[in-house]
Amino acid sequence: MIRTSTPSDATTFAPLTPRRVTYTTAVAFLAWTLAVYDQITFGNLLPVIGDDFSWSSSTSSYVATAVSAGSMLIALTVGPVIDRLGRRPALLITTSGAAVSSGLAALAIGPISLVFTRALSGFGAAEQSVNAAYLNEIYGPRRKGLMYAMVQAGWPVGVMLSAGLAAVLEPVVGWRGVFAVATFPLLVILLLRTGLRESPHFLKMRRLRELRSTGRTSEAATLALEWGIEQPGTSRVTYAELLRGRLLRPTIVLCLAFFVKLIADSQLTVLATTVLRDVKGVSIAGALWMVVVANLVAIAGYLALGHLGDRIGRRETVILAQCAAAISTAWLLFAAHGTAGVLIAYSATLFFAQGAAAPLFTYLGEVFPTRVRGSGAALVGAVGPLGGIVGPLLYGGLQDAGWTATAAAGSGVLACVVAAALMFGAPRVRPGTVLEAGA
Secondary structure (H helix, E strand, O other): OOOOOOHHHHHHOOOOOHHHHHHHHHHHHHHHHHHHHHHHHHHHHHHHHHHHHOOOHHHHHHHHHHHHHHHHHHHHOHHHHHHHOOHHHHHHHHHHHHHHHHHHHOOOOOHHHHHHHHHOOHHHHOHHHHHHHHHHHHOOOOOHHHHHHHHHOHHHHHHHHHHHHHHHHHHHHHHHHHHHHHHHHHHHHHHHHOOOOOOHHHHHHHHHHHHHHOOOHHHHHHHHHHHOOOOOOOOOOHHHHHOOHHHHHHHHHHHHHHHHHHHHHHHOOOOHHHHHHHHHOOOHHHHHHHHHHHHHHHHHHHHHHHHHHHHHOHHHHHHHHHHHHHHHHHHHHHOOOHHHHHHHHHHHHHHHHHHOHHHHHHHHHHHOOHHHHHHHHHHHHHHOHHHHHHHHHHHHHHHHOOOOHHHHHOHHHHHHHHHHHHHOOOOOOOOOOOOOOOO
16 A cells, blocks of 8 residues: 555654744854854964974975865765765764864874864865755745855855954964864854754655665655655765766756856955955055955845845856856956955955855755755865865966966956856756755
């Protein structure tokens, strides 16, 4: 006898209450903010760490590159956890991993130990991949873009928090103390996350897997049809499912688009003070203040573009934002003059370039089905930061080849346009589409 859902299922798979959604959103925002704080703090403290260990500039560069590569590998491990163990366990693991990374980094005794401990920060970086799956599944289809943007705005908040606290704490407790202090807020978030409820979408997928594993395939097929979700895949390696069939194209396109996007973004975030000094003649102190102001503007960018995605579609919003980022970057590099002009142009660039992340990661949660939603977001989220390594290398390499600093930074304009063009290769998901229907 083929059985459909029962009355008890209605309780088990019921949507989260508005109060529970609000709590989950607040915890996700705090966790993402602190994960960003943890990531950025390493970059801010690397010069101090290098001086403490008497490293050369090349050694510091090798350490930074090795940490980035290790973080990417760690972040990739989170995808299967999201889709196999659940969204809630993945959230606990990523927060725990970030806390452990900070705590162990305070005990590092050299480059190798620092690389291994900071590679664990990849768990924190994977936080946004977990959020892309989890939050997409608990938000309603109409305003999820704006809601997710509120969480994603933790990036500029975390950047500013890192810059401020590192400047205040490092002279007092040293770089080891800064990492030790970062552990405690993450542990608080870990405690808060124990009160989260699992996503109803994942619970349904787990029920389907249980039925199929006991040979009740007809019942699983009936329930999948009733719930409007795809049946779970047969492969135990969730990434394999992304690289075949109809998911192959969006997977490749989105990985490439995010990779190219971060080539441009990194030149005006990681190298912000360098580019502003070399291209616009801004002092380091002045550039730091511009970074703070522009990141405040970027928060508005997350919210505005997240809301726009609810109105016209996420893919279309990302395309428009990347084109606008290209225009504002060109304006910054070639036309902006004076402190006010440079500040306005740089703020506009971050408004569009960083703000585009909100509709992009909401889109990832829509375009991939429930069975691989976490793995899809994790793969894109892990491949993209490689562009963050290429961007600074490209900027420096072009100057070594004889290009001026302005022309070298102009490569970011082209990268913005290419990222926008690549997004046309991803499928369109209409605004308000219920999850899975657009997958």
